[in-house]
Amino acid sequence: MAMLPILSRFQYDAHILAVEVDTDFTMDQVAAACAEHCINHHVKDQPGKRLRVRRTTEDDSAEPLPPEMTVAEAGLQMYDCLDIYFEG
Amino acid sequence: MALLDRSEWYDIARETNWTPSFVAESELFPDEMSDPYDVPVEAWETFDEPYKISYRQYVNIQREKDAAAYSVKAALSRQRFYESADVGYLNLIKMHYAAIALSEYAACHSDARMTRFGRAPGMRNMATFGMLDEMRHGQIQLWFPHELVGNDRQFDWAHEAHHSKNWAILAARHSLDDVMMSRDANTTAMMLNFAFEVGLTNIQMIGLANDAANMGDYTFQNLITSIQSDEARHAQIGVPVIEIMIENGKKAEAQYAVDVAFWRIWRIFAIAVGVPMDYYIPLEKRERSFKEYMHEFVITQYERQLRDVGLDRPWYWDLFLDDIENHHHCQQGGIWSWRETVWWHPVGAVSPPEREWLEEKYPGWNETYGYYWDVIIDQLVKDREEMTHQNCMPICCNVCQFPISxxxxxxxxxxxxxxxxxxxxxxxxxxxxxxxxxxxVERYAGNETIVDRMYNGTIQPQTLDAVLKYMGIGVISEGGRDGHDYRWADPYRPVADAAE
Structure with a gap:
């Protein structure tokens, strides 16, 4: 277990945030940690929709990471950028 | 005693190049300080000052400029303008003094480098006066805010900012160190005098003086006008340098230096000028948007200047045009959201009539930046002010140092x-x-933004409070709060109440 700063590219926000996550966090927990800094701060909540996490790519085409996959299992490194986006 | 006319002695007096006999030429003018481009000294000796002046004339003119600026300040200080000025406008001058005063002093070093290591005697002449100009600009822009410190401690940043590690000053210092403080004499002339001064600040000062006059701040207007008249002269050092570079087959090198410097200074300029023009100047006092100002004054004249000296538009021109409509809007949101981190009191300035103006000037503003502010407004009208603050940091760019947005x-x-x-x-x-x-890469690698410093152990503990203290907030002065105590959000409340 160790804290790791990842970059949160949260759907609809203007800024990319540095968010510390635990290497044991699942992707759902990563999404929740990022949402805490964005939803109702700079991003409107979308009740009923689920937050998903994927690696940031040039064409936004990466598949979402499994919700139960941990940060360590995903092999995330310091300053890896993740898209946090609404699904559904 | 009769004096010769300047034109009768100037050329003879300036020819101060000689053949050294005690040291090698390369020791007197090391490449890394003088000219890494290997342009022959005979070519540099063709440098002809676009603006000639003698020391006697210079001193007389400067004395008159100083006397005028200081007398206006003395006469108007009794009017207590700053005690009743709109907080948005005060932000403009707080940002200006803190970012600029010691930058001018630093620029004195840049000109001193040209004075000592320039290969062209004419360049050394102009840079000598430029050096004295910058010293005056540093002193006068420290003296004017000094009298305001007693009323408002945030004005102390005029003196303290460049000695601090505040994120906004890290941004300014990183760019200025790159463009002004760490290059040889010729590259400095191309970057500082041409890209920075001709390209952006000379014209900026005309707009800034105009804004000050509109606000009734004649002290600041006179100060800026006085400085601009110096800038217009010494900014011209860069043009002959670029022309000589191109004539000697070094266009690519000149283009590179100018393009790097223009972009680097642009990223700060958009914050120092764009945010105040579109948000801090009260709506009824705005003459034009930042975008209109950029197109009318900067873009047209800079394109012409580039063409005149034989350079091309930067490769990133389309990205630059897009940035004119984007960068400062993003940073206005960021500065306001992280307002505790700055030394002024940012104003939201997005009341309904202000948004109408922004949408007119920047079609699509409401669907983009307006979306961001809608979330903030929603929290304010629900009396959840605490939600409008941030408790983590935006990642910052390892070149311009601004939050990536x-x-x-x-x-x-x-x-x-x-x-x-x-x-x-x-x-x-x-x-x-x-x-x-x-x-x-060798020049820029190793940079640590304020966020990098949180994660490399420089700032301990890794909390927002520790970051604020590290940046001088609560040490030099208090940090920012909403400059209008959220009054700009009041018009949204009845709508929200009715909806509930």
Whole structure:
């Protein structure tokens, strides 16, 4: 277990945030940690929709990471950028 | 005693190049300080000052300028303008003094380098006066805010900012160190005098003086006008340098220096000028938007200047045009959201009539930046002010140092550009800042933004309070709060109440 700063590219926000996550966090927990800094701060909540996490790519085409996959299992490194986006 | 006319002695007096006999030429003018481009000294000796002046004339003119600026200040200080000025306008001058006063002093060193290491005697002449100009600008812009410190401690940043590690000053210092403080004499002339001064600040000062006059701040207007008249003269050092570079087959090198400097200074300029023009100047006092000002004054004249000296538009021109409509809107949101981190009191300035103006000037503003502010307004009208503060940091660009941002809302344009170098990841705001880094990795690698410093152990503990203290907030002065105590959000309340 160790804290790791990842970059949160949260759907609809203007800024990319540095968010510390635990290497044991699942992707759902990563999404929740990022949402805490964005939803109702700079991003409107979308009740009923689920937050998903994927690696940031040039064409936004990466598949979402499994919700139960941990940060360590995903092999995330310091300053890896993740898209946090609404699904559904 | 009759004096010769200046034109009868000037050329003879300036020819101060000689053949050294005690040291080698390369020791007297080392390449890394003088000219890494290997242009023959005979070519540099063709440098002809676009503006000639003698020391006697210079001193007389400068004395009159100082006397005028100081007498206006003395006469108007009794009017207590600053005690009743709108907080938005006060932000403008707080930002200006803190960012500029010691930058001018630093520029004195840049001109001193040209004075000592310039290969062209004419360049050394002009730079000598430029050096004295910058010393005057540093002193006068420290003296004027000094009298305001007693009323408002945030004005002390005029003196303290450049000695601090505040994120906004890290941004200014990183760019200025790059453009002014760490280059040889000729590159400095191209970057500082041409790209920075001719390209951006000379014209900026005309707009700034105009804004000050509109606000009734004649002290600041006179100060800026006085400084601008010096800038207009010494900014011209760069033009002959570029022309000589091109004549000697060094166009690519000149283009590179100018393009790097223009972009680097632009990224600060947009914050120092764009945010005040579109948000801090009260709506009824705004004459034009930042975008209109950029197109009318900067773009047209800079394109012409580039063409006149034989250079091309930068490769990133389209990205620059887009940045004019984006960068300062994003940073206005960021500065306001992280307002505790700055030394002024940011104003939201997005009341309904202000948004109407922004939408008119920047079509699409409401769907993008407006989306961002809608979330903030929603929290304010629900009396959840605490939600309008942030408790984590935005990642900052390893070149310009600004929070990496882009258009919010459904278009969702925010994107980080990254590169890995020697086991470390660097983050950039745009392809241009990434290009700057990759074009000279040795120069830029190792940079630590304020966020990097949180994670490399420089700032302990890793909390927002520790970061604030590290940046001088609560040490030099209090940090920012909403400058209008959220009154700009009041018009939204009845609508919200009715909806509930």
């Amino acid at each position: 882009n258009r919010p809302g459904p278009v969702w344009k925010a994107r980080v550009h990254q590169t890995d170098h020697e086991g470390r990841r660097y983050n950039f705001c745009t392809p241009v800042c990434k290009w700057v880094f990759e074009s000279d």
